[in-house]
Structure formats: C-alpha cells, structure tokens
Amino acid sequence: MKVLKASAMNRCIGCLSCMITCAAVNQQNHSILKSAIHIKTSGGLSGKFIAIVCQACKDDVPCAEVCPTGALVKREGGGVLLDKEKCVGCQCCVAACTVDAITFDHVALLPIVCKHCGVCARFCPHKCLQLTEEVQ
C-alpha cells in the first residue's frame, strides 16, 4: 500500500494546488479548509513552507487508539481510514494527532482525515509530495 510523503517541501512554491484538489476530489468542495493536507508558513510568507498532513503512523496510531467507536481503522501501509457510519464526532482524534493533521468539519460533524489517495501529489507542480510504496 502506498502512503503520501511530503518529502521535498524545500521545493514548495505555496500554490496550494494540493489543497484545492484534495478538497474538490475528497469533499466535493471549493474551500481549501476541507482539504486533508494543509500548507503553512512559519513567520509569514518569508518563512519556509511546511505540509501539515498525516504522517502515516504504522504500528502505534494515536488517532485510532483514542477513537472510542472504532471509526478510525488502521490502514495497511500506514495511516487510517474513516468509517463515517461509526463516527460520533467526538473530536478525540483531532486532539490526539501530534502534528495536527486532523481537522474537524463543523458542518458535516466529521473529521477530515487523509486517506493517502495521492490526488495532492498528482497535482503538485513542483514535486514536493510523493506517493511512495511503504517498505515493510
């Protein structure tokens, strides 16, 4: 199973095409706030760009561990998959993620979780993001 890696963020130009396409494809929404990947700057635009996105935790998966209903299921290769039916919107996962990669959709009452589909990498014009095969 492939996982997303933001391995070359030094190349980032801050166009946010990753966020626009993630929100469009995965949430059918025009707002970048619905994206599961977030590009941020530190100290304004003169700072470096960083990608806030699921790190594809493998053995210990904090967000899945704290989920009280089993809505977040460990994904082969790393990361989690969201079972919307089981989610009660408690936001425990949002707090559990050390890198703040999970945001909460206050309209849908569901967490926005990266499923490592790779749309963002496909539309990254500068090869910052890669969908790579996780070596066992």
Add this chain to the structure above:
Amino acid sequence: MLYENAIKVLYIDLATGKIEIRRRTDLAGYLGGVGIASKLLDESMHPELPPLAPEQPLVLAIGAIAGIYPLITKTVAMFISPLTGELGESYAGGRLALTLSMAGYDAVVIHGKAPRPSYIAIDGDNIEIKDARAIWGMDSDVVGQFLRDQEKGSGKRSILRIGPAGENLVKFASVCVDTYRHFGRLGLGAVMGSKQVKAIIITGDKATEIKDFKEYFRVYQTIFRSVTATDLMTKYHDLGTSINVEAINALGAFPTNNLTANHFDDADQISGEAFAKNNLVRKMACTGCPVGCIHIGQFRREFDTGYEYESVSVGYDYELIYSLGSLLGINKTDEILHLIEAVEKTGMDAISAGVALAWATESLMKGLVTEAQTLLSLAFGDSEKYYQAIMYLANRENAFYQVLGEGTRFAGAKYNGKDFALQVAGNEIPGYHTGYGNLVGLTVGARHSHLCNGGYAIDQSITAFDENKAVDTLFNEELERCLVNSLVICLFARKVYNRETVLKALNAVNYNLTDADLTAIAKRIYTTKLRIKEKLGFDPRNVKLPKRFFETASIHGKLDPSVTERMIKLYVEKCSTLLAEEI
C-alpha cells in the same frame, strides 16, 4: 457569489463605523472583477471632489470564478487615482482573491475617513475597525509582522498594508499584499492613507459545495495540464519576467538613463540570468497558481562596522529591473535589490518612483533644480544616492520632494522639465519603448498601463506598420481584457484562457453564458469605464506626450507625433461608436 444570482458587496463607512452587506442581483450583467468594480465605482464616486476627498470610494472585487481554477488568482482595486486624477485601476495577486471569497464577498466598498489611524479586520461577517495608532508610521514589512501576530487565521488570510509613503499621501504610494505582491500603480496607497487605513486583514471560513464535480474537475484538469505540461508558462517560472531584460534591450526598447538611450550597455549584468546566478533564492506562487512566477532575490548587507551583516530578500521582476536599474543607470543586481527594498519598506510603486528619480537626475544635470533642492548629488549609476532619495521621497523631506511626490508630470510642469518627464496622462511609463503601439496604447488605455491593451506586444510582432490595424488591435485587446479582468485571471495566462476555455470554466460551475453573452459583458464593462473617464474629464486627445518619446528611437525608429495624434483620434472614434451601441 458562486452558484448564487447575487453579487455580495460589503460596504464599510469609516466615518461612522457603519457596516452593510448587500446582495446585488442587478450587477449580474457585469459578471465580476473589473465589471462589478467599475459599476460600484461609477455609482459611488464624486467627480466634483478631489481624488483624496474622504467621500471617494475604494473598491476591491474578485472575479466570478475566483480561486477555483488555476491562475484565476487576482483581485482588482478601483478608485479615483490621486496620480492621474481619473480612473484608478490596479491588480494584485497573493492570497487576497481566495481570502475574499472565503470571507464571502465579491466586492468591498470602503467610504469615508476613519477618525484616527485604523486597520480593518474582515473575518467573514465579523467586521471590525481597529486602532492602528501604534502601528502608524511603521514600514510596510514591519506592520505585516505585527499584524501576523496580532490577528488570527494564519495560513489562510491576506494582509494589505501601506508604508510611510501612503500615510504621507505620495501620489504613487502602493499597497503591499501578502509580502511579495502589490497594488502598485496609480496610488491606491495614498487613497488608503487619506482614509487613515494602515492595513486591511481578511480571513473567513466559507465553504462552497461543488454542484457538478465531474464537469468542474474535468475542466480544472484540462486547464491545469495546459499550464503545467506544456511550455506555455515555462518562461514565467524559470527565469521569470526578468528574461525580458536582454530581449527588450536587444530590440533597442530598454529605457536607459531616463530614456536618453534605448539600450543599456550593461544589460547583461542585470539580466534574468544574472539575477538567477547572483541572487535568486526562491520561487513562489499566488494561491491557486501552479506556475509560480514570484522570484525572490537575496543580498547581504553590512549595516554596521564590526562584521554586522543581515540578509535581505525581496521580489524582483522585469519592470523593477528597468525602473530601478537601467533607467537609473544601475548595473549591479545587489544594488537594484537594495532599491527595491527601499520602495517596498516605504510603500511606493517601483515604476513611478524610479521614473521620478530618473527625471530628478536629469533635471539636476540640466540645472533646472539644484543640489540644495535634491539634497543629494543624484547621478545615473549611483545607487547609494538613490536609496537615500527614495527615503526623502517617501517622507516628503523638503519642498522639492513634496513636489516630486505629486508625480513626475506635476514635477515636470513645476520645474520646467516636462519634455523629459516620462509619463503618459500622469502615469509613469513601464519599460517598453517599442513604438506607436506602446505609446498610443498607454495614452488610450483605461489605466494608462501596458497591460490595458498590450501595445508593446503589437510593436514586437509586426513588421509592416499599419496605423488602422494597430488601432483596431489595441481596441479589441482592451475590450477583451475587460472580460478577462471580470474573472480577474492573471494576464500571464491570457493565452490559456481563450474564449473557449473561459466558457467551459464558467459553464462547469453553472454560469450558463454564451459567447455572445461574453461579448456583451465585455462591451458593457468597457462602456462603463469609458463613461467614468469622461465624467472625470479625461479625453485622450488632450494628452500632451513628452518630447523625449519622439527623440529617442524606438524599435520602429524615431516616432512621429503626427502619427500618434492620428491614431489617438482613430481610437476615440472607435470608442464613440461603442458608446453609441445598444448593449
């Protein structure tokens, strides 16, 4: 807004603090961007009052499909220009278009004058006018740092701010948008300064569901591929616009030493390649643009003895290399970046500032003004003097800099140096002395910019010159750009967004418009702009073009004033025909 029939306009009255949000269904025929901004300017301006009167409006508007397709990244500002006294229109990229759409507004109209220095915080429907007394007087970059810490919304907000030049009402003061982009031209910074608005910060969390995902994403992908998988946009990303330095210089169209020459012998030392080799440290993009044309150059500065250094990073482009480089005879990339930093901090338009200083230099050389007035022995090639002069200009240090801060046309008239004051209708010229297309294009263009109608490109593409054909091309291009700017597409992508693509992009998100509709929209917008100019007393036939344009050869040789006069008349006739049309 997208998928709605109404244009959502936020009205802010600074004098009373009154906020009003109106859904305007009557503006649909103007689509968005420059269309709705023109209409809003027309209905709220006061032609009988001076440009900086408190009653005059400041209008910001985004396009109909802002932020949802690649390179539809810009915001238009419209106002009465304090520099030219007529139509003010300026464009900026960065994050502004996206943040305005996330705040939920197609347009913002700001009236009145705040009773004390203020900044405006727009967070969706929550609008506050806050105390800016402590940040008044700050440089543009510092005020950005301050507001970033003060306000929420990191990563999804936009910050507009002015520097001291805007506060001091320098008539070509600019507005910095998100550190590296600007509303540069025609003095929006002075408009904000006159209203005592130091900054505007915009954020919001509006989300919009995609109605027809399949169709929308199909069109998105086609456009994305055409800008990333072809070489259509390569030059803008690779070396950036500075690639033009050597090309324009080789053509003999590169204004040098206040256009006493059309060729800069040291152009290779300030070329795109030279900047890339010496200074380029980073490339960036406006939100939603996979091209990334913003080029950041860095240089090291010793600010004190004892090995005290700092690194300074600023954005550079062709126009700045011309205005703060060749036009001032500067042949070192570090020195040009140093001057760019000065106009950045003080908040002035780089083209206008460079042209004003080039004029001051020649005036000093000719003895029209004295060193007691300029306070500096300004000389082409001496960047240290120019750095200091930029500070004097922004602070309006003495009577001379007071006059120069009114613009090059004003200074030229005052000190008997109008023959070599490089301005057209009051706006300082961009860096293309290409020929009749450029000169006439600047004169008749709605905002006297090379981007109104691309006259400089006409001059570069034709071999046999034909007055009538050139006028037709200028007119048609100006008209078509009214449409492109109603979506506020980055003009670098004008070849990508042809009529067919524009229609597909609009249709995919439920704008059921036809080609004929788009033509009508373009005409409606251009007509509105021409009427505004008329009301403000502008007639291109009255523009006095400085002699220098006819003395220094262009790429089509020395220009003949009788030809430009005929072309301007022809153009005015075409405008009259348009104005008489029922649209």
